[in-house]
Amino acid sequence: MTYVENEIQRIKPREFHETAGLEDWRVVGEGACAYFRTGSFAVGVQLVQAIAELPAAGNGRPDIDVRGDGVNVRLITLTGEFFGLTGRDVELAREISAVARRLEIPADPSAVQTVQVTVDALAGPAVVEFWRALLGYQDRAGSPEDLVDPRRRGAPFYFQELDRPRPERNTLHVDVWVPYDQAEARIAAAIAAGGRLVSDAEAPGHWVLADPEGNEACVGVAGWTGPVPTVG
Template sequence: MDVLTVQAIQDAGLADWSKLSTALHARYLVGSLAEGLGFAQAVAEVSAGHDPEVRATSTFVDLKLTTPGAVDSDGDVRTTVTQLDVDVARSISELAAARGLKADLDGIFLVELGLDTHDADEIGPFWAALLTGDAANYKNHLEVVDPTGRAPDLWFQKTSEHETPRQRFHYDLWMPIAQAPARIEAAVAAGGTITFAEYESFTVLTDAQGNNACICTIQGR
């Protein structure tokens, strides 16, 4: 299936869901583990074989939807959001509403790690083996992806060759577009500084000792 543009996803009107990086994410609040597991089972029944990734707890259920083998406008094949994901997300939202479950938009976020390097291929297999146990999980000369979802995704940011700087790792925190400004405001109030905000898609925040982190959204991508 074809990859959906950011605008198409926003136009779909999925009030409970947000696209973070490559997938649609939602969180619904539940009153017990039994209720969470019951909701997860009902989700499996309405997903028509396109089962989301589900994490059920005693207070919330997290869901993630994506399509492997999606084709983008350049003809490249990758894992991301298609119309199938949007359709399943809409069905899950209807299911949640019928059960009286509230969506928690503030609970939707995704943490990735970024590592500056002039040669990702030189170190990528090492980090894949370290984080996932298999060097083959270094993908596309760009990133390490744990197929079990236990380790955060690690991507490599291209730099020129240089002496080791003080900071090479940084956090990327993916958030829904509407929730990102409040998180940025909270970080600044806690002693951070906005050091780069020229693009809609990410804002660089720096702590009092010069360490950087990015808050990312799909806006403008």
């Protein structure tokens, strides 16, 4: 199968996680991510150069963040109608992992996450228009409830429509997307730090937490592959 054919083969998060050869990667809300512990900026640059030489790494793909101790790589397919994972991302993920192994750079799947800001609104379209203008964001393909950074740097914004005023709860919160095998530990750490579990009704998709003053946040996972963790 060619890269062009794979480009239109859409992949769900669970399918991605259950595919052999992708153990370095986790789907965390905005695409599939891997973190490689390089130990130095120079080694990180070496890894990026090797990735850039892969035939499939073209047209601005993948998104790469280089820091002094490691490199974060994100794969996601963006078209006018689609914002998600495809077969091409699967193949490129395998190739990037192979390059890292050749350079003896270890991956740390537990180190990846993405953050999303969620706004609950009564006047949805008007609120979206304000945030689109303020942030310089654009609509996410196929999802009018989302705004995304066209430069793929800032956190996405997600908008949920309210059917009534809700003064008893905050209407803006943070969603933290973590690897499916890190959710239980992350939630436990947040509770140990003074938080509380508000709801696990949507587990294992996401859990609602609150800080000591009642400000809410969600821990989300994509493509859960194991038993639902016991938290609280």
